[in-house]
Amino acid sequence: xxxxxxxxxxxxxxxxxxxxxxxxxxxxxxxxxxxxxxxxxxxxxxxxxxxxxxxxxxxxxxxxxxxxxxxxxxxxxxxxxxxxxxxxxxxxxxxxxxxxxxxxxxxxxxxxxxxxxxxxxxxxxxxxxxxxxxxxxxxxxxxxxxxxxxxxxxxxxxxxxxxxxxxxxxxxxxxxxxxxxxxxxxxxxxxxxxxxxxxxxxxxxxxxxxxxxxxxxxxxxxxxxxxxxxxxxxxxxxxxxxxxxxxxxxxxxxxxxxxxxxxxxxxxxxxxxxxxxxxxxxxxxxxxxxxxxxxxxxxxxxxxxxxxxxxxxxxxxxxx
Amino acid sequence: xxxxxxxxxxxxxxxxxxxxxxxxxxxxxxxxxxxxxxxxxxxxxxxxxxxxxxxxxxxxxxxxxxxxxxxxxxxxxxxxxxxxxxxxxxxxxxxxxxxxxxxxxxxxxxxxxxxxxxxxxxxxxxxxxxxxxxxxxxxxxxxxxxxxxxxxxxxxxxxxxxxxxxxxxxxxxxxxxxxxxxxxxxxxxxxxxxxxxxxxxxxxxxxxxxxxxxxxxxxxxxxxxxxxxxxxxxxxxxxxxxxxxxxxxxxxxxxxxxxxxxxxxxxxxxxxxxxxxxxxxxxxxxxxxxxxxxxxxxxxxxxxxxxxxxxxxxxxxxxxxxxxxxxxxxxxxxxxxxxxxxxxxxxxxxxxxxxxxxxxxxxxxxxxxxxxxxxxxxxxxxxxxxxxxxxxxxxxxxxxxxxxxxxxxxxxxxxxxxxxxxxxxxxxxxxxxxxxxxxxxxxxxxxxxxxxxxxxxxxxxxxxxxxxxxxxxxxxxxxxxxxxxxxxxxxxxxxxxxxxxxxxxxxxxxxxxxxxxxxxxxxxxxxxxxxxxxxxxxxxxxxxxxxxxxxxxxxxxxxxxxxxxxxxxxxxxxxxxxxxxxxxxxxxxxxxxxxxxxxxxxxxxxxxxxxxxxxxxxxxxxxxxxxxxxxxxxxxxxxxxxxxxxxxxxxxxxxxxxxxxxxxxxxxx
Numbered sequence: 005x006x007x008x009x010x011x012x013x014x015x016x017x018x019x020x021x022x023x024x025x026x027x028x029x030x031x032x033x034x035x036x037x038x039x040x041x042x043x044x045x046x047x048x049x050x051x052x053x054x055x056x057x058x059x060x061x062x063x064x065x066x067x068x069x070x071x072x073x074x075x076x077x078x079x080x081x082x083x084x085x086x087x088x089x090x091x092x093x094x095x096x097x098x099x100x101x102x103x104x105x106x107x108x109x110x111x112x113x114x115x116x117x118x119x120x121x122x123x124x125x126x127x128x129x130x131x132x133x134x135x136x137x138x139x140x141x142x143x144x145x146x147x148x149x150x151x152x153x154x155x156x157x158x159x160x161x162x163x164x165x166x167x168x169x170x171x172x173x174x175x176x177x178x179x180x181x182x183x184x185x186x187x188x189x190x191x192x193x194x195x196x197x198x199x200x201x202x203x204x205x206x207x208x209x210x211x212x213x214x215x216x217x218x219x220x221x222x223x224x225x226x227x228x229x230x231x232x233x234x235x236x237x238x239x240x241x242x243x244x245x246x247x248x249x250x251x252x253x254x255x256x257x258x259x260x261x262x263x264x265x266x267x268x269x270x271x272x273x274x275x276x277x278x279x280x281x282x283x284x285x286x287x288x289x290x291x292x293x294x295x296x297x298x299x300x301x302x303x304x305x306x307x308x309x310x311x312x313x314x315x316x317x318x319x320x321x322x323x324x
Numbered sequence: 325x326x327x328x329x330x331x332x333x334x335x336x337x338x339x340x341x342x343x344x345x346x347x348x349x350x351x352x353x354x355x356x357x358x359x360x361x362x363x364x365x366x367x368x369x370x371x372x373x374x375x376x377x378x379x380x381x382x383x384x385x386x387x388x389x390x391x392x393x394x395x396x397x398x399x400x401x402x403x404x405x406x407x408x409x410x411x412x413x414x415x416x417x418x419x420x421x422x423x424x425x426x427x428x429x430x431x432x433x434x435x436x437x438x439x440x441x442x443x444x445x446x447x448x449x450x451x452x453x454x455x456x457x458x459x460x461x462x463x464x465x466x467x468x469x470x471x472x473x474x475x476x477x478x479x480x481x482x483x484x485x486x487x488x489x490x491x492x493x494x495x496x497x498x499x500x501x502x503x504x505x506x507x508x509x510x511x512x513x514x515x516x517x518x519x520x521x522x523x524x525x526x527x528x529x530x531x532x533x534x535x536x537x538x539x540x541x542x543x544x545x546x547x548x549x550x551x552x553x554x555x556x557x558x559x560x561x562x563x564x565x566x567x568x569x570x571x572x573x574x575x576x577x578x579x580x581x582x583x584x585x586x587x588x589x590x591x592x593x594x595x596x597x598x599x600x601x602x603x604x605x606x607x608x609x610x611x612x613x614x615x616x617x618x619x620x621x622x623x624x625x626x627x628x629x630x631x632x633x634x635x636x637x638x639x640x641x642x643x644x645x646x647x648x649x650x651x652x653x654x655x656x657x658x659x660x661x662x663x664x665x666x667x668x669x670x671x672x673x674x675x676x677x678x679x680x681x682x683x684x685x686x687x688x689x690x691x692x693x694x695x696x697x698x699x700x701x702x703x704x705x706x707x708x709x710x711x712x713x714x715x716x717x718x719x720x721x722x723x724x725x726x727x728x729x730x731x732x733x734x735x736x737x738x739x740x741x742x743x744x745x746x747x748x749x750x751x752x753x754x755x756x757x758x759x760x761x762x763x764x765x766x767x768x769x770x771x772x773x774x775x776x777x778x779x780x781x782x783x784x785x786x787x788x789x790x791x792x793x794x795x796x797x798x799x800x801x802x803x804x805x806x807x808x809x810x811x812x813x814x815x816x817x818x819x820x821x822x823x824x825x826x827x828x829x830x831x832x833x834x835x836x837x838x839x840x841x842x843x844x845x846x847x848x849x850x851x852x853x854x855x856x857x858x859x860x861x862x863x864x865x866x867x868x869x870x871x872x873x874x875x876x877x878x879x880x881x882x883x884x885x886x887x888x889x890x891x892x893x894x895x896x897x898x899x900x901x902x903x904x905x906x907x908x909x910x911x912x913x914x915x916x917x918x919x920x921x922x923x924x925x926x927x928x929x930x931x932x933x934x935x936x937x938x939x940x941x942x943x944x945x946x947x948x949x950x951x952x953x954x955x956x957x958x959x960x961x962x963x964x965x966x967x968x969x970x971x972x973x974x975x976x977x978x979x980x981x982x983x984x985x986x987x988x989x990x991x992x993x
Contacts, residue, residue, distance in 0.1 A: 162749040175955035197864035205859040298640035
């Protein structure tokens with residue numbers, strides 16, 4: 005009996021093999037096509053921090069590094085904190101949109117000397133309090149902080165304990181909002197939404213249903229192309245006014261977003277380093293690519309390709 | 325999915341002895357009255373002392389403990405390259421695991437050197453999965469497995485799914501490598517069991533966000549860190565269930581073996597292990613499920629696969645794409661669950677069964693193996709069998725449908741949901757939270773200790789004292805109380821839902837069969853996927869966090885209660901019916917009271933599951949401990965505070981667990 009079965013199985017196998025022998029292209033038939041680039045650049049480890057604006061920067065840089073410089077780009081999805089750790093361990097070569105992070109700069113650039121500043125990206129980062137456009141239109145005076153208290157009761161929610169709600173909270177960013185509310189003597193309570201997703205969803209609902217929402221937000225941000233939020237002016241920022249976190253009573257500074265590279269990468273002589281160093285563009289450029297990704301739902305690479313092809317002159321300036 | 329564990333965990337933990345409940349019987353004052361008295365005293369004192377000594381701490385403020393945690397973390401990072409522990413220990417571990425994961429990935433998911441596709445293509449994987457499912461289970465699960473894996477390809481997520489599968493399998497292997505021996509050891513020795521249990525509690529309740537960043541310091545960014553993070557979370561169920569399996573082998577059997585002169589080793593290998601095989605396979609099942617639950621979190625440290633798709637889609641609030649990937653995780657989880665469950669059932673029935681089919685089985689197994697090998701060969705050689713054909717149009721259809729449904733719900737339901745939220749928040753959550761956060765800390769602490777003692781006995785009371793003390797020590801007392809309030813409200817809602825649906829499921833096999841897949845899906849669908857629609861419906865509030873926790877925790881409670889109701893002997897129910905009880909009376913007077921043990925156990929597990937969602941809650945407006953952990957993960961200077969918040973969550977978990985366990989033992993006694 006056993007022999008019978010074994011024979012059957014073997015027969016089946018032979019049958020299967022012969023049936024499929026004439027079936028379609030074989031793996032490896034066209035494998036030579038892929039590797040056309042010179043090996044000068046090598047591998048370029050690019051951290052991808054989890055927000056769309058960052059991804060726009062990274063996608064364009066990766067596209068140029070791959071197609072113009074022939075690098076092998078390894079994109080690594082990492083939170084900021086972990087990406088910076090990677091400078092020391094050699095797992096990350098570059099972070100291409102950094103918002104301030106003075107603590108990390110001190111730790112990795114000044115103390116451990118594993119990272120270097122590679123100059124600004126050209127993007128200006130604004131942080132502050134924003135309201136949905138319908139609200140700014142219906143009550144234009146709300147855009148001045150002095151009038152906020154007048155409307156405090158309108159901003160009340162189930163979370164804010166009888167005061168107006170100031171929705172905070174992408175946990176990635178430092179906020180002075182609790183101190184600001186206290187020092188500006190506003191009748192508001194800071195409520196922590198906890199994620200960018202939560203903030204965006206809150207503003208989206210607010211604009212659609214004409215709800216009263218004020219919260220912490222920032223630009224450049226792809227969401228601004230969907231709902232152009234309006235910034236509330238706080239007392240003007242002057243150098244040093246935010247030195248004591250407890251006593252802050254002024255607006256956030258304008259952040260010069262910059263690029264950070266690992267010390268090793270800077271010394272390596274890789275053309276990718278020069279590319280990262282020379283890379284600059286405007287908020288408008290980033291918003292365009294971010295919109296391709298977030299609103300038009302293009303793959304980051306396709307979005308980068310579209311922008312690069314339309315802006316060849318800018319790209320050429322980075323790699324000349 | 326989880327029911328088997330819950331049931332099995334209980335007797336095992338009962339191992340710690342407990343003063344017999346009968347000792348308290350003679351008392352004239354009943355327990356509910358004491359509880360009521362404690363609450364009244366608390367309320368009175370609260371009215372007098374409100375707002376004093378509440379130990380609140382601002383969102384950006386730190387205590388010395390938090391700063392110290394920061395310093396320790398920094399010094400580890402700074403010494404990384406010079407410390408021999410790193411050079412010769414962690415680096416070696418990392419190398420081994422990296423090699424393992426890369427090997428599996430090159431086998432099924434990632435192109436290898438010189439090949440544009442992995443070694444085994446989709447046809448080969450489907451073939452192997454079908455064959456293995458059939459060989460260890462039965463033809464029905466094999467069919468399910470083949471259909472499930474083909475569906476992953478149709479969704480346009482073949483490679484992502486294989487990346488996830490590769491990582492999950494590697495993590496499960498690593499976890500089992502340690503878990504099974506440790507579980508056997510803990511099963512053989514009470515002392516080992518007592519030492520191991522707190523560590524297991526710690527591994528399961530400590531939020532992963534807390535150790536994700538240190539882990540990448542130790543093991544660098546890459547597959548090793550992701551695998552180890554997953555293994556840490558996934559190993560405890562296997563250890564617990566294995567230990568329980570060894571313990572529940574009847575004493576007499578072991579004695580019989582001993583009396584026949586079997587050595588310890590022989591007794592273990594020939595008696596204990598074979599006899600506990602079925603339950604051990606259930607442990608493997610739970611480990612796989614837990615590993616799949618980590619997929620999205622591992623994506624934050626560059627683990628490739630479905631988790632990365634979910635995380636990326638949510639950056640632009642693309643619910644459809646996220647749902648499609650989440651569904652793939654659910655499909656994979658259900659396939660793996662059903663296959664391992666069938667395997668464990670088989671481990672039970674195969675022995676001693678004497679059907680004529682068994683004679684053929686061997687030959688069939690060989691033949692199936694040959695077919696699978698042919699499929700593997702084909703998928704290695706031909707492109708059509710290597711790369712999944714088609715554009716994944718099913719995936720975009722699913723994504724679009726999910727988006728449409730969410731949009732509809734957001735447009736049409738949000739008025740209703742907001743009203744519901746406000747009623748619940750103002751009526752229940754806010755007063756309760758005020759009571760907890762605005763009372764002096766010592767008053768709340770004393771009340772908790774008193775309640776713990778009354779409900780769980782002296783031992784539980786002592787645990788509560790320690791936990792309360794340590795909670796104060798974390799410097800996050802006020803945040804912990806806020807979290808406690810939301811957790812308690814969520815647990816109450818979980819139990820209401822659990823009793824309603826659990827009784828329904830327990831009484832009707834049909835309902836059970838219909839509901840169960842939905843419950844499974846709710847447990848393994850990554851919470852990130854449904855957070856966006858929930859945010860749209862309920863806003864960034866504590867209530868959203870509570871709803872998310874209910875979605876995750878209710879299935880467990882429902883399943884346990886359904887099992888409990890079903891376990892009530894049919895004769896008892898019939899007897900009640902013959903005395904003229906109507907359905908409502910049967911449920912309230914017979915079935916629920918008789919499944920009291922299951923109810924307490926469901927409360928226990930419901931609470932623990934709710935607690936494990938605290939961090940997710942922090943992402944959608946719950947604030948407090950959950951937000952502290954998330955912020956600690958994102959901002960260097962808050963790291964120590966995040967760690968302290970993680971510890972506080974563990975403490976809350978241990979406190980609840982010990983009180984409800986003790987109460988459950990009493991209820992059972």
